[in-house]
Amino acid sequence: xxxxxxxxxxxxxxxxxxxxxxxxxxxxxxxxxxxxxxxxxxxxxxxxxxxxxxxxxxxxxxxxxxxxxxxxxxxxxxxxxxxxxxxxxxxxxxxxxxxxxxxxxxxxxxxxxxxxxxxxxxxxxxxxxxxxxxxxxxxxxxxxxxxxxxxxxxxxxxxxxxxxxxxxxxxxxxxxxxxxxxxxxxxxxxxxxxxxxxxxxxxxxxxxxxxxxxxxxxxxxxxxxxx
Numbered sequence: 001x002x003x004x005x006x007x008x009x010x011x012x013x014x015x016x017x018x019x020x021x022x023x024x025x026x027x028x029x030x031x032x033x034x035x036x037x038x039x040x041x042x043x044x045x046x047x048x049x050x051x052x053x054x055x056x057x058x059x060x061x062x063x064x065x066x067x068x069x070x071x072x073x074x075x076x077x078x079x080x081x082x083x084x085x086x087x088x089x090x091x092x093x094x095x096x097x098x099x100x101x102x103x104x105x106x107x108x109x110x111x112x113x114x115x116x117x118x119x120x121x122x123x124x125x126x127x128x129x130x131x132x133x134x135x136x137x138x139x140x141x142x143x144x145x146x147x148x149x150x151x152x153x154x155x156x157x158x159x160x161x162x163x164x165x166x167x168x169x170x171x172x173x174x175x176x177x178x179x180x181x182x183x184x185x186x187x188x189x190x191x192x193x194x195x196x197x198x199x200x201x202x203x204x205x206x207x208x209x210x211x212x213x214x215x216x217x218x219x220x221x222x223x224x225x226x227x
Contacts, residue, residue, distance in 0.1 A: 017029075018030040018039075020047075020053045020054070020055060021053075022047055022049075022051040022052060022053045023051055023052040023053075023054075024051055026051070028047035028048070028049060028051060028053050029047065029048060030047065030053065030055060030057075031047070031048060031056075031057070033057030034057065037057040037058060038057070038058060039055055039056070039057055039058075040055065040056060040057075040058045041054060041055055067118070067223060067224060067225030067226070068115055068118060068223075068224055069221050069222065069223050069224075070113040070115070070203055070205070070221065070222040070223075070224070087107075087108045087109060087110050087206070088104075088107070088108075088109055089109065089110070089111050090102055090103045090104075090109045090110075090111055090207075090219065091104075093218065095133060095178065095218055096178065098220060100133070100218040100219055100220055101218065101219040102135070102216050102217075102218050102219075103142075103207040103216060103217040103218070103219065104216055105211070105213055105214075105215070105216055106209055106211075107209050108206060108207070108208060108209045109206060109207050110204060110205065110206030110207070111204070111205060111206070112149075112202045112203065112204040112205075113202065113203045113204075113205075113222075114151075114200065114201075114202055115200075115201050115202070115203055116198060116199065116200055116201065117195045117196065117197055117198060117199050117201050118197065118198075118226075119197050119198045120197065120226075121195075121196070121197040121198075121226060122197075122226060123189060123196075123197075124189055124226050124227055125186050125187060125188050125189050125226070125227040126186070126187045126189075126192065126224050126225065126226055126227065127184060127185070127186050127187075127224070127225050127226075127227050128146050128166075128168075128184065128185055128186075128187055128222060128223070128224045129182055129183070129184045129222070129223045129224075130144050130168060130171075130182065130183045130184075130205070130219065130222050131180050131181070131182050131219075131220040131221050131222075131223070132171075132180070132181055132183075132217050132218060132219050132220055133174065133177075133178050133179060133180055133181065133217075133218045133220060134173045134174055134177065134181075134213065134215045134216070134217060134218065135215040135216040135217075135218060136177050136214075136215040137173075137174070137175060137176065137177050137215070138173025138174055138175075138213050138214055138215045139173055139212075139213075139214045140172075140173055140211065140212035140213040140214050141170040141171060141172050141173065141211060141212050141213065142170070142171050142173065142181075142183070142207060142211045142213055142217045143167065143168070143170055143207065143208040143210055143211045144167070144168040144171075144183055144205060144206070144207055144208070145165050145166065145167050145168065145205070145206050145207075145208060146165070146166050146168070146185070146187065146203065146204065146205050146206075146222075147162040147163055147164065147165045147166065147191075147193075147203075147204050148162065148163050148187070148191070148192045148193050148195055148201055148202070148203055148204075149161055149162045149163065149193050149201060149202040149204070150163075150192070150193040150194050150195040150196075150199060150201055151199070151200040151201055151202060152195075152196070152199045152200065161193065162193065162202070162204060163191050163192055163193030163194075164190075164191035166185055166187045166188075166191055167185070168183040168184070168185045169183060169184075169185065170183075171183035173213050173214070173215070173217075180220060186227055203222070203224065205219075205222055
């Protein structure tokens with residue numbers, strides 16, 4: 001005999017006619033969406049009673065937002081610096097069967113990628129996620145920074161012109177060699193050097209000398225998407 005599920009079925013007003021099972025195994029109504037919205041998965045989405053239900057309503061534009069990736073394969077190597085001076089590049093390496101960029105310890109290392117802002121970019125903030133591993137089991141933290149440069153028509157490439165530098169929160173080294181660690185930061189649209197949809201840009205990522213890792217950091221990829 002099947003036991004009926006119980007849950008917050010009586011939370012009215014803010015709820016619709018769609019039911020899901022929440023993280024506690026109870027039935028929960030899905031909140032009412034607005035006209036034109038679509039139902040999407042979101043691991044952190046909450047139901048009316050405050051429990052995680054894993055779905056939410058979103059504007060369809062959410063599904064069309066663009067992203068792009070920077071990794072060791074398509075890197076454009078130039079010795080530049082977001083601060084004052086010239087710094088060395090990370091070193092291309094292979095870890096397992098992954099192409100990675102090796103950032104040495106206790107020194108500043110940085111690298112730019114030449115990209116285009118996606119045609120679908122709507123002018124909002126961007127979310128950048130660095131995925132990295134360590135060269136061995138690692139203690140300490142990695143400190144990453146990122147900046148954008150608009151390379152539109154009329155820009156003089158004889159001089160660098162990056163926008164405001166955005167630091168990532170410190171990310172702790174993994175306890176397992178080869179295990180990916182992620183660091184994520186939101187970059188305000190005002191710090192993107194005015195870059196518009198479809199325009200050439202440069203994305204510069206550097207690991208700070210103040211990082212306290214006991215082993216080298218190996219960059220797997222940098223993924224950037226509109227928030």
